[in-house]
Amino acid sequence: MAKKAAKKDAPKKARTRAPPEDLAPLQVHIYDTSGTSVGTVDLPRVFGGDVRLDLIRRAVVAFQANRRQPYGAKFRAGMRHSVRWPGKGKGAARTPRIRGTMIGAQAPNTVGGRQAFPPTTQRIWAKKVNEKERRLARNAALAAIHDGHLVSARGHRFSGKVTVPIVVQDTLEEIESTSEAVEFFEALGVQEDLRRAKDGTHIRAGRGKMRGRRYRVPKGPLVVVRNAAQVRQGFGNLPGVDVATPSGLNAEILAPGGNPGRLTIFSASALEALRGW
Numbered sequence: 001m002a003k004k005a006a007k008k009d010a011p012k013k014a015r016t017r018a019p020p021e022d023l024a025p026l027q028v029h030i031y032d033t034s035g036t037s038v039g040t041v042d043l044p045r046v047f048g049g050d051v052r053l054d055l056i057r058r059a060v061v062a063f064q065a066n067r068r069q070p071y072g073a074k075f076r077a078g079m080r081h082s083v084r085w086p087g088k089g090k091g092a093a094r095t096p097r098i099r100g101t102m103i104g105a106q107a108p109n110t111v112g113g114r115q116a117f118p119p120t121t122q123r124i125w126a127k128k129v130n131e132k133e134r135r136l137a138r139n140a141a142l143a144a145i146h147d148g149h150l151v152s153a154r155g156h157r158f159s160g161k162v163t164v165p166i167v168v169q170d171t172l173e174e175i176e177s178t179s180e181a182v183e184f185f186e187a188l189g190v191q192e193d194l195r196r197a198k199d200g201t202h203i204r205a206g207r208g209k210m211r212g213r214r215y216r217v218p219k220g221p222l223v224v225v226r227n228a229a230q231v232r233q234g235f236g237n238l239p240g241v242d243v244a245t246p247s248g249l250n251a252e253i254l255a256p257g258g259n260p261g262r263l264t265i266f267s268a269s270a271l272e273a274l275r276g277w
Helices: 004-009 053-068 131-144 148-153 169-172 177-190 191-199 228-238 266-273
Strands: 025-031 037-042 166-168 223-224 242-244 264-267
Touching: 053 131, 166 266, 169 228, 169 264, 169 266, 177 191, 177 228, 228 242, 264 266
Parallel strands: 025 166, 166 264, 223 242, 223 264
Antiparallel strands: 025 037
């Protein structure tokens, strides 16, 4: 009993958990290429805007529609048959039939017949979006990448210790080889997102596999730097990774498919280029 009383009276050991760091709403950590936090940086005001999903999807649909190539059905497609019509009063449908048989052909309701309303090259697929709407959509997509919940909901996998968007010192723009890029992602805790993009690569279903787009690759991290030509070879070889400059940012590259919250990595100088937005 005396031992139990002594244990109760003994002071409890303090827990060694570090106190949580208080960051301002528009403040994130800045890291070096080894994944170590070297300080904090204030994000540009554009990251504090509203996430307008309607504007983002409107702009992304316009980007996709403006890339469509006009196409149409081949001349006399589905009409290259020798058919006849038996006429009225014969007790048979008025469907054209191949001569000497009762096999229907050429009509839209028959096998191998023409389309009722085939696509034409005169159709206009392009969509117009006002410049102000396009700019607001880009700013809304930038605001979404600062929301960790949206980034996780989009499917990206990253360490819970990093703050989004991930800001790295300008030594990021000196990475030229793929092996250095892989080591950099592992140091940041983003290697799981690379693995997700690699494992999710699959052969496309349908005719598209015959037309130069055989594989579908999930979207991985976006790397934004001032000099994209220098790092594109190292990062561009990784599946799902895209490289862009601040001037090349738009709603589609920041929110592929119209789904906001892409995992984005900025170099310090590329982030400074957004101060005036």
